[in-house]
Each structure stands twice: as structure tokens, then as C-alpha cells.
Amino acid sequence: MLRVMIVGAGAIAPSHIEGFLSFPDRVSIQVIANPTVSKAKTLIEKYSLKADAVGSFEEGLDRVDIVSICSPPSTHRDIAVQALRAGKHVLLEKPMAMSVQQCDEILEAAREGHALLSVVSQIRFIDSIARTCDLIRSGNYGKLLFSQINTFWYRGQSYFDLYWRGLWNVEGGGCTLNHAVHHIDLLLWLTGMPAELTGFLSNLNHQNSEEEDISLSVLRYKDGSMAQINTSLIHHGEVQKLDFQMEKAGISIPFDVRCSKVRSNGFPMDDEDMLREMTAHFESFKPLEHEHHTGQIQNFLDAIEEGVPLKVSGIDGRNAIELISGIYKSAFTKKTVTFPLEKDDPYTHFPSRVEEAPRFHKKTRSVKAFDDTTITSFKGKF
Numbered sequence: 001m002l003r004v005m006i007v008g009a010g011a012i013a014p015s016h017i018e019g020f021l022s023f024p025d026r027v028s029i030q031v032i033a034n035p036t037v038s039k040a041k042t043l044i045e046k047y048s049l050k051a052d053a054v055g056s057f058e059e060g061l062d063r064v065d066i067v068s069i070c071s072p073p074s075t076h077r078d079i080a081v082q083a084l085r086a087g088k089h090v091l092l093e094k095p096m097a098m099s100v101q102q103c104d105e106i107l108e109a110a111r112e113g114h115a116l117l118s119v120v121s122q123i124r125f126i127d128s129i130a131r132t133c134d135l136i137r138s139g140n141y142g143k144l145l146f147s148q149i150n151t152f153w154y155r156g157q158s159y160f161d162l163y164w165r166g167l168w169n170v171e172g173g174g175c176t177l178n179h180a181v182h183h184i185d186l187l188l189w190l191t192g193m194p195a196e197l198t199g200f201l202s203n204l205n206h207q208n209s210e211e212e213d214i215s216l217s218v219l220r221y222k223d224g225s226m227a228q229i230n231t232s233l234i235h236h237g238e239v240q241k242l243d244f245q246m247e248k249a250g251i252s253i254p255f256d257v258r259c260s261k262v263r264s265n266g267f268p269m270d271d272e273d274m275l276r277e278m279t280a281h282f283e284s285f286k287p288l289e290h291e292h293h294t295g296q297i298q299n300f301l302d303a304i305e306e307g308v309p310l311k312v313s314g315i316d317g318r319n320a321i322e323l324i325s326g327i328y329k330s331a332f333t334k335k336t337v338t339f340p341l342e343k344d345d346p347y348t349h350f351p352s353r354v355e356e357a358p359r360f361h362k363k364t365r366s367v368k369a370f371d372d373t374t375i376t377s378f379k380g381k382f
């Protein structure tokens with residue numbers, strides 16, 4: 001039986017707890033750590049856990065095999081490094097860390113401690129997304145030419161009142177780092193790292209945040225193919241769309257597929273045969289047993305117990321941070337950025353990564369926690 005400690009008893013912690021509770025024969029939650037211990041106790045009561053509430057993760061480290069990190073991004077490096085060095089397997093919430101250099105420290109700690117590290121990217125474990133990605137990754141429908149990632153979310157003004165949000169030095173970035181990171185991970189899983197990108201940022205409607213609430217980036221890959229990452233917190237209805245144009249077909253998330261064949265004059269007509277083939281491929285995919293965080297936790301446990309490959313590794317988490325650091329570098333310097341970023345590039349380090357950041361607004365309101373801890377999630381959107 002693997003023993004788990006949840007670190008951070010805030011909004012995302014229930015997704016981890018419910019995920020682990022789905023595997024009662026394999027894991028048991030032994031400790032919840034949170035500086036305000038009463039928050040840990042509340043979760044223990046809510047889920048009727050036989051666990052201890054502690055004020056710091058160090059108090060629980062010796063008693064567990066797995067550390068599930070649900071604390072704010074600025075704490076990720078220190079907690080992950082200490083846990084991994086102690087040989088604990090770590091499930092780490094996104095974003096992996098505040099800089100590429102911090103990600104490298106975490107990866108090094110995993111090597112030193114011979115421990116597994118998975119960075120949360122629960123959308124890879126949404127059934128319809130996994131199916132769509134299987135079609136793209138199969139290569140059956142030709143080369144991927146153009147990807148468009150629209151992370152269109154909506155957050156009101158008060159979202160940035162939480163003490164660690166809205167400050168470049170604490171949160172590390174706005175919607176590009178903390179929201180688009182999900183879809184950026186997905187894009188990089190399909191395409192790998194681009195050769196270069198140009199990015200733009202602005203803050204259009206969040207006066208209690210120094211950071212961006214919108215960012216638009218254009219990416220070019222070594223083979224000439226291109227992508228666009230558009231991220232915002234101002235989109236009413238949060239209509240998400242990820243679109244992938246391959247040589248033989250276009251496919252979108254939420255699932256939609258279009259196939260064109262060509263008339264002799266170059267104009268398109270629908271390719272019904274290809275459409276049928278792709279729909280059959282989509283429908284033949286073995287349904288995921290568990291989705292979202294629970295799906296990722298299942299894979300994490302399989303990796304620990306049976307040695308199966310992790311579907312989302314620490315390297316994946318690092319790649320997303322490198323790409324995002326590139327978007328910030330390009331936007332702040334108003335230049336096209338090439339990859340990989342050099343190890344001594346200030347944009348791979350924190351806080352130098354945010355030194356040049358435009359302060360869009362001054363943060364004037366700050367609360368330690370919200371009374372209402374309900375958050376919207378990907379559930380039901382795809």
C-alpha cells in the first residue's frame with residue numbers, strides 16, 4: 001500500500017484526494033500539510049480520512065511514499081526537490097516551477113533520489129482529447145501543418161485578489177503561465193518544441209493584477225510548420241477550441257473533423273471516405289478507465305508499481321515552462337525568440353525572468369483565502 005501526503009489544502013487539493021481515493025487498494029492518504037492546519041483538518045473531515053493534519057510538509061515526509069503537491073507555484077521547487085531527494089515519488093501541480101532553471105533542479109533531485117515525477121496535465125486524460133491526439137499522433141492523416149490553441153477562459157476582477165496571484169514576483173505570470181500551460185503541454189506533446197516564436201501580451205480588464213490577462217503568440221517549427229497560442233481570461237463562456245490542420249484533414253478539440261479533397265481546379269470538396277475513416281479511428285479508441293486527475297494518478301501509480309511509462313513526465317513540465325519563458329522573453333524584449341533558450345539566459349531563471357515585465361496595474365487588494373472555494377474546471381468542456 002503506497003502512502004500519500006497531500007501538500008496544500010486549497011482549491012485543487014480535492015481533485016488529488018478524490019483521485020487517490022479512487023484506488024483504495026493501492027494507496028492511502030496519511031498526511032495533509034497546510035500552513036493553516038485547520039484547512040487540512042477540514043479536508044480530512046470532509047473525506048473521512050484516517051490522516052494527520054500538519055503545518056509543514058517536512059513533518060510528514062518520513063511517513064509517506066508519494067508527495068502530491070497542491071501548493072502555490074512559488075513553493076513547488078523547494079517542496080519537490082526535498083521530497084524527490086528523499087526518494088519520494090512526486091505528483092506536482094502545474095506550472096512545474098517558476099523557471100526552467102528551477103525545473104532543472106527538480107529533475108536533478110528526481111535523478112538523485114531515484115524517484116518518479118509527474119507534472120499535472122489532466123487534459124491529456126480526457127477521453128475525447130486522448131482520442132483526438134491519437135489520430136494526430138498516428139501520422140495517418142499527413143504532417144501536422146498548423147495548430148491553433150485558443151485557451152479562452154474567463155476570470156473576474158476578484159480572481160486576482162488571492163494573495164499569491166497577480167504579482168509577477170510571486171505568481172510568476174498571468175494567463176500564459178497559469179492557464180495556457182495545460183494546452184501548451186498538449187501542443188508540445190503533439191509537435192515538440194518550436195524553433196522560434198514571437199509573442200505579445202496585454203492586460204485588458206484585470207485592474208488588480210500586474211500580469212497579463214491576454215497573450216498571443218506565433219510559433220514556427222524547424223520543418224516550417226506553424227502554430228498559434230492565444231490565451232485570455234476575458235472570454236465570456238470560456239469557449240475552448242484547439243484546431244489542428246494536417247495534410248489530409250483538419251481536426252479540432254472539442255471533437256470535430258473535416259476532410260477536403262481537391263477538384264482539378266484546386267478548389268475543395270468534402271472527402272467523405274476520409275471522414276468515415278477518421279470517425280471510425282476516433283470511435284475505435286479504447287475508452288479511458290479514469291479521466292482528469294484520477295486518470296493521471298492511475299498512470300502515476302502504474303508507473304510506480306508496474307514500471308509503465310509516465311504519460312506526463314518532468315521533462316514535459318519543463319518543456320512547457322521553457323516555451324512560456326520564451327513567450328515572456330519575446331513579449332518583454334519585443335523580439336523573436338529562438339529555442340532552446342541558453343542555460344545562462346536570464347529568462348530561464350527566476351526572478352530575473354520577470355524583471356523586465358511590464359507592470360500593467362498595481363495590485364491593491366489581497367485576501368489570504370476565498371470563502372467560496374468552488375472553481376470551474378475542464379470537466380464537461382470537452
Ligand SMILES: NC(=O)c1ccc[n+]([C@@H]2O[C@H](COP(=O)([O-])OP(=O)(O)OC[C@H]3O[C@@H](n4cnc5c(N)ncnc54)[C@H](O)[C@@H]3O)[C@@H](O)[C@H]2O)c1
Nearest residue numbers: 007008009010011012033034070071072073075093094095
Ligand atoms: N490542474 C488544474 O486544473 C489546477 C487548477 C487550479 C490550481 N492548480 C494549481 O494548483 C496549485 C494550487 O492552486 P490552488 O488554486 O489550489 O491554490 P489555493 O491558494 O486555493 O491553495 C493552495 C494551498 O496551499 C497552501 N500552502 C501555501 N504554501 C504552502 C506550503 N509551503 N506547504 C503547504 N501548503 C502550502 C495554502 O495555504 C493553500 O491552502 C497551483 O500550482 C495552481 O496553479 C491547478
